[in-house]
Amino acid sequence: MAKEQNDRTTLDLFADEKRPGRPRTSPLSRAAQLKINKRNQLKRDKARGLRRIEIKVEQTVVDALNVLADQQGLSRSELIETILIEKLGCAPETHSA
Template identity: 65%
Template sequence: MAKEQLDRTTLDLFAEDRRPGRPKTNPLSRDEQLRINKRNQLRRDKNNGLRRVELKINAEAVDALNKLAEQRNISRSELIEQMLLAHLHTQQD
């Protein structure tokens, strides 16, 4: 029986073929890598004095924040922080 390159129905014929793709460079699974990276990110944030705050706002407000943050060349998170601090400072005066 001839081995046809496009025929993938007979898997045993292609068991030795190397499939194209990115070579594995880390012995950990992708899920474990993500879990470790997230833990490290949370530690870095904590060391930098950052605390996590989550909120839900409508898409129109998010679009406006994104546009303003892009104009100011800062992240949306930085923009929200600046706006909150400015509002809090005006409330104290």
């Protein structure tokens, strides 16, 4: 029986064949890796004393925040935090990591 190049049902025939692309470095699926990474990020944020808030604003506000953040060399999140701190008149607590 001849080996067909597009026949992938008999994997033992293709065990020594190099496949294109980057080799897998993790046995987990991409979705599982993302879930674990997100969980770890939340743990790091919690350890640093950070809390997540979510707001809905008009697109024009988002655009203005993006421009201002670029001008100041900050992320949008950092800019919003700075504005809130200035407006509320409270200093952020410093945590050593």
